[in-house]
Amino acid sequence: MTLRNKACIVGVGESEIGKVPHMTGLGLNAQAAKRALDEAGLKPSDIDGLITAYSMTEPYFMLGSVLAEYLGIQPTYAASLTAGGASPALMLMHAADAIAAGRASCVLVTAGENRATGQSRDQAVEALAAVGHPYFEHPYGPLIPGFYAMIARRHMHEYGTRREDMAAVAVQQRANALLHPNAHMKKPITTADVLGAKPIAEPLGLLDCCLISDAGGALIVMSPERAKDAKSRPVWLWGAGEITTHEHILAAPSLTEFGTKRSAEIAYRMAGIGPKDIQFAELYDCFTIVPILEAEDAGLVPKGEGGAFFREGRAARDGELPVNTHGGMLSHAHAGAAGGLFGIIEAVRQLRGEAGARQVKRHEVALVHNEGGILSQHGTLILGRERR
């Protein structure tokens, strides 16, 4: 079943972002949901579907029903999805599935956690280390940045990618974040800052790694028929693709080419367009090597040229194909499953032409990519300003 033209995003919302000790994770979700709903001019009783992800700081067993209860809604479609960083793109796809199947017509998609203040930094690092295989990786102390560091080093080895190329990702995204009123990071950084930052897992330093924020994000997804009731400009889902290729890095088919390729191919085919038609992209960026890989695997640049793409400024806000115009998870916010959700929210704002100082020139079609695990599970979205 195609999802082309089956669902529209009519509202987007971000909670307060950064260190927000006066709010719980559920509160962050609720605030983002309220802002998204207000933007669409809808009321809580209009929502008939709810999809959320998971929370490591508030690990409720049934987060979907916990959140429905907290929000005072009784959806006839509710689910909680655990797909790590891939969750947001997949949540939107599940929302579109539910709408296309007639199971729901107005779905709230939300995720967020108080990762910065709801746990200590050591707890955060230790909890995330559990993503490694409990028996065959964990005893070796690998660390999540360590997994991505091995991916970065292999890319450097095969394609001559340099630390400076990865630093360019961090520097450009910080510049974008400075134009975003709600971004976690407020100070510019230079290439020298990135290269000189405290080493975490060579070749990655602290500024190659995403933030740990308190943050929640939300989307209101509607059927095209019901979207007419919303006061906002709808953004259309043109195409979507998903794939899972492995979970643990030791079982990854390759360290330099990932499932992004396949999920993007599925999404392009559904949308009836190709990589050359993409005008800007919001790529998952838990570490600086990841947007480089994804730009290549999604066909936006030839394999091996991702490093040069960023180094030469072609992915900058005024470049040929702007990437992560809100600052991404490196500079805007990262809080569990909400990280990639902000990429979707940014794409919507850019497509509407409502991105203010960071508005890109060409904004008819965008690609969003989310990944979870160690580039294990992937979701690619193609979103358009008009009906396709």
Next chain:
Amino acid sequence: MSSPGPLPLPAPNADSAAYWAGAKAGKLLLQRCRDCGATWFMSRHLCASCWSEQVESVEASGRGRVHSFTVIHRAPSAAFAGQVPYVVALIDLAEGPRMLANIVGAGAREIAIGELVRVTFEQRGDGALPQFQRAP
């Protein structure tokens, strides 16, 4: 950091009991499918190539090459805080499968992609953990 507990111990379960018993006896074990001949690391109940349940353990040569590696500076838990900096690597075994381990011993931090390594065993608790050292 909270109190530095012991390094994580090998944790055998029904899938991996033979693997960890092998390690304790100084052997690096893989699994092989009696039906299709596939060989893999990471113990399973069945062959992930053909879903045959006719699975056996086979001893690996213990030789391999470094596919990639990192030097960890930020410990993932208090237990590893005293170990930094240490090397984590993905090893392509001579038999084909890939596994993850530390590079230990002389010159570990000078390791490079493509370098030959061979297995060694680190005692952990009353078990042992396969590790690799440089094998020039």
